[in-house]
Amino acid sequence: MHWKILIGMGLGVMAGLLLANFSWAPSFVKDWIKPFGTMFINALKLIAVPLILTSLIKGVSDLKDLSHLSKMGFRTVFTFIATTVVAVSIGLVLVNIIKPGASISEATRVDLISSYESDASTNISKAVEQKETGPLQGLQEIIPDNIFGAAADNRNMLQVIFFALLVGVGLILIPKESARPVKEFFDGFNDVILKIIDLLMLTAPFGVFALLAALVIDAPGLDLFAALGMYAITVIAGLILMLVVYAILVYTFTGKNPAAFYKALAPAQLLAFSTSSSAATLPVTMERVTEHMGVPKEVASFVLPVGATINMDGTSLYQAVAAVFIAQAFGLDLSIGTQLGIIATATLASIGSAAVPGAGMVMLVIVLAQAGIPEAGLALIFGIDRPLDMCRTVVNVSGDAAVSNLVAKAIIPVTVPAVELEEVKL
Numbered sequence: 001m002h003w004k005i006l007i008g009m010g011l012g013v014m015a016g017l018l019l020a021n022f023s024w025a026p027s028f029v030k031d032w033i034k035p036f037g038t039m040f041i042n043a044l045k046l047i048a049v050p051l052i053l054t055s056l057i058k059g060v061s062d063l064k065d066l067s068h069l070s071k072m073g074f075r076t077v078f079t080f081i082a083t084t085v086v087a088v089s090i091g092l093v094l095v096n097i098i099k100p101g102a103s104i105s106e107a108t109r110v111d112l113i114s115s116y117e118s119d120a121s122t123n124i125s126k127a128v129e130q131k132e133t134g135p136l137q138g139l140q141e142i143i144p145d146n147i148f149g150a151a152a153d154n155r156n157m158l159q160v161i162f163f164a165l166l167v168g169v170g171l172i173l174i175p176k177e178s179a180r181p182v183k184e185f186f187d188g189f190n191d192v193i194l195k196i197i198d199l200l201m202l203t204a205p206f207g208v209f210a211l212l213a214a215l216v217i218d219a220p221g222l223d224l225f226a227a228l229g230m231y232a233i234t235v236i237a238g239l240i241l242m243l244v245v246y247a248i249l250v251y252t253f254t255g256k257n258p259a260a261f262y263k264a265l266a267p268a269q270l271l272a273f274s275t276s277s278s279a280a281t282l283p284v285t286m287e288r289v290t291e292h293m294g295v296p297k298e299v300a301s302f303v304l305p306v307g308a309t310i311n312m313d314g315t316s317l318y319q320a321v322a323a324v325f326i327a328q329a330f331g332l333d334l335s336i337g338t339q340l341g342i343i344a345t346a347t348l349a350s351i352g353s354a355a356v357p358g359a360g361m362v363m364l365v366i367v368l369a370q371a372g373i374p375e376a377g378l379a380l381i382f383g384i385d386r387p388l389d390m391c392r393t394v395v396n397v398s399g400d401a402a403v404s405n406l407v408a409k410a411i412i413p414v415t416v417p418a419v420e421l422e423e424v425k426l
């Protein structure tokens with residue numbers, strides 16, 4: 001599967017490069033190619049809510065008792081926060097060693113800021129809206145007042161998760177005879193959704209072709225990459241290190257071969273790269289983790305949707321690098337105290353970032369404000385945010401998959417016999 005997707009991506013890039021030579025290409029691609037990419041992403045997003053509902057209700061109701069749920073919840077959240085803190089720290093160390101901001105000239109800085117000023121200010125105003133909420137707002141929003149309202153917006157994943165958890169818990173607590181038909185319904189429905197994911201994956205090579213062809217046409221010029229090259233290299237080096245961290249964690253805690261882990265995950269990573277959205281990738285991540293890595297459904301159906309919403313290691317790493325890069329470009333010296341503050345704010349900002357393209361940059365504004373770095377600096381990095389967003393989304397998705405393996409290993413003795421996992425070949 002990952003070869004087919006890779007070929008689709010390669011052909012998409014080539015088609016984009018080829019078409020870029022013609023003046024009519026941008027409108028042709030916008031009218032005739034991009035819509036196929038959008039249709040593909042929409043179809044993936046379409047199944048996210050039903051997938052969470054059915055798989056989580058089934059997963060929770062299969063747990064033997066409620067203590068397993070709290071144990072799983074605690075381990076999941078703890079591991080998510082720990083990996084995020086590691087990611088931010090890696091970003092901070094790299095950006096302080098490489099100092100990408102020092103390599104940017106005064107002229108380039110002024111130039112970039114004036115070209116992207118208005119784009120940046122749109123993001124700043126979005127962030128201001130977000131910031132104007134009270135400290136408990138995030139927690140308060142987890143509990144929806146209407147399930148249809150919650151399910152009507154893909155951004156409300158945590159609300160849907162909350163409802164599914166409640167239904168699952170209810171099913172554990174009622175007599176078995178009353179629970180059985182409800183469980184069977186969700187079981188069957190879950191199988192239908194998984195089949196739909198299989199069908200959708202057949203169209204993935206075409207979907208990514210369209211997405212990448214359209215991205216290449218809209219891509220920033222090479223001169224921008226040259227100006228911001230060191231910054232991009234710092235972010236990408238950090239992201240690669242994070243992938244190494246996951247490999248070590250997966251190997252140390254589950255004994256699984258890291259190469260097999262990444263091979264099994266590859267289709268989800270490629271989709272994360274092409275769509276820049278962990279939420280859109282979620283159905284495929286779920287399929288890879290359960291069917292190709294042997295993570296029990298009751299674990300994956302909890303860890304992955306929660307992870308797609310709150311665990312964004314790639315995003316937090318990028319926010320740390322970007323914040324310090326902007327400070328360096330403006331000639332500001334950040335104290336150790338301020339940098340430690342960035343660890344806290346970037347961790348929280350990544351939790352608050354939506355799993356959609358560009359969300360990490362909106363939340364970056366909050367990190368900048370907290371550290372006293374000029375928000376206008378956002379314009380500096382705006383031009384190459386999309387390619388970096390594609391890369392950080394790969395890490396976001398990989399982090400969720402790695403943690404689901406770790407949590408499965410810790411939870412397995414109480415859910416499914418360990419032999420079952422051994423039998424699953426990677």
Ligand code: ASP
Pocket residue numbers: 276277278279312314315353354355356357358359360361389392393396
């Ligand atoms: N695009 C990222 C994601 O969906 C979020 C971000 O960093 O913008 O995971």
